Amino acid sequence: MIDFLQTILSGIAVGSSYALMGLGMVLIYKASEVPNFVQGEMALLPVFVAYVLLESYGLPPYIAFPATLVFSIFLGCFLEFAIIRRAKEPNVLGLIIITIGMEMMLLGLVSWKFGADQRAMPFPISSYDSIMIGDIFISTLDLLTLVVALIIMLVLFLFFRYSKIGVAMKATQQNENAARLMGIKTNRIRMVTWGISSFVGCVAGLLIAPILVEPYMMWDPMLKGFAGAVVGGMTSLPGAVFGAYIVGIVEHLFGGYVSIEFKSVVAFVVIVLVLCIRPSGLFARHYVKKV
């Protein structure tokens, strides 16, 4: 029983970073209707910026991390403004290719500028300490990730519900033409959405980085976050979070009780199953276009 609970808790802990990545992807999917394959690298570049600020410039974390988060917002806005917006009458496939291209550019930039060596990120709390809940362990870093993920979800919920920009974003996502007629600057709203998405991804990156910093560190969390978003529904923020936790828990249960060897691929089996049963995901409404 202890093992089972430990497995579930470990699944929830890892699901938190998937959830943040999934949230970032869903935000952009809702704004630009494209699965954003540059989500991982939008977190990767800021992580390396944080590393430089901490290691090379010796800045304290309470300055380096906020500065990095601000950078990530600018990065997201810049990518939308400079690249996505410039695409002429893009279809979904074209946009996907553009995000893959951006992914390669950012990954190439990081690999060229910082090299391929693995690095250790200085972090205010140790990634190797843990606390006990009864007989069950949770590392302090996992606990922090869980708490931060929950806070971000709550803030996003409040932001979309009550803030003017949040409501404008929802309006733009639901009907762009109508939103524009209401005086909303939809281009600017889309750019801000990319900025917020980049911020959320960057938080995930900064919480993954204390374990190991390397150019390919965001690839797996991005894929699992994407899997979670597809499971929950690409147009539902709570769905993406729930889906990511499902992926984390199922992955751990499968690894613990069936086969560690195939643990990594089980997330994609879940995707196939969900898409067969509910093509829009568990939480998103299935829209049928009426002619």
Place this chain on the structure above:
Amino acid sequence: MKKKSVWILVAITAMVFGLTFNAMAEEGVTDTEIHIGQWGPQTGPAAPWGAVARGTDAYFKMINAEGGIHGRKLIHHYFDDAYNPAKTKAGVKQLQEEIGMFAWVSGVGTAPGMAVEDYLMERKIPWISPSTGSAHWVDPPKKQLFALYPLYSGDAQVLVRYAAQDMGLKRIAITYQNDDYGKLGLVGAQKQMTKEGMKLVAEIPVNVADTDMKPHIMALRKAEADAVLMFVTPGHVARLIGTGKAMKFEPQWMTTTTCGDVPLMMYITKGLYAGTILASFGMLDPAAVGIGNVEDVNNPTLPLMKKYFNDAYKKYAAKDERWGMTFAAGIAYAEPLVEGLRRAGRNLTREGFIKQMEGIRNFQGIMGRVNYKPFDPKDPLCRLGQNEVFISQATADGKYKVLTDWIKTDYVNYE
């Protein structure tokens, strides 16, 4: 008219002699140059091993600065294959067919190497020191392929033996990468455990893409392992030890040459690597350092390592290149090639070179003793240069504490 005829005759004679001379010359060899090819990942997930090719490059530059080999410079052609076998094959074919290599050296990765092995062997092109400890290179042996790297199964043997006999540990487990590298380690560990009259208490596979090690640690903890062998990548070692520490699971960690760059491992594990026991194939001589003594990789005791540090690394490595095991290994893998070229003399042919390589006995550079034998299709050891390793332990200040002298390993491959 007569004068013109003489010139035509001279030209034809020169062409005929030129053609004859060219037909006699060995591919990749000119009066002043020997062309050597190499691949290695400079980008992609395996890029940290890119230092191997850069180490070889610095070594060749050092040799050229010292006058080359029998009046010829070594021209090093290395390319980035990003650890992608398709790119390896394309790059090797391009260099071989457009420029013409006399031989190939090193080459990181089992899968990239396997992609070009047939191509090189069918054309009888020598390939020295594939940079992996796979048994594939020697089982069956190939005439032009000289392996150097001791097999991973040998690392596993000595680690298990040390854990069981010297440390008295009974519950030994293994985490292994789910590929040729990890599985060969697993086979070596299983065989040695049988010899010790025990069985591994857990055999946990790790996929290269795995980043979350909690299920692996839970399985090891459940098995109550008191020693764990890790045949995985350096990044996975960091994740395993770190996750273990967070989950209050701290057995005696043991690992292999692949994860034996102690300063790097100490850095990426934030010091948790201290105390880890590792099998090593060289870069220091345990007999010279002395059992129980400590070696600093930045202040090597081995005179040859000191020379490479000063004359190759300091003079020819890029400014931000780190001196470490991976860089030095790039030198070590090329040492038998250089020795073979020296022995082959000025009249360099592939046939003569192979013959000289087969005559290498007890050659020692910065790895262990290297021995080859005349080709015997039934004897893998005729093409496996080194089959001894030693055991050391990572110290808290990022050095190597030597625990044993060289230990000869048995040849173990899959059944």
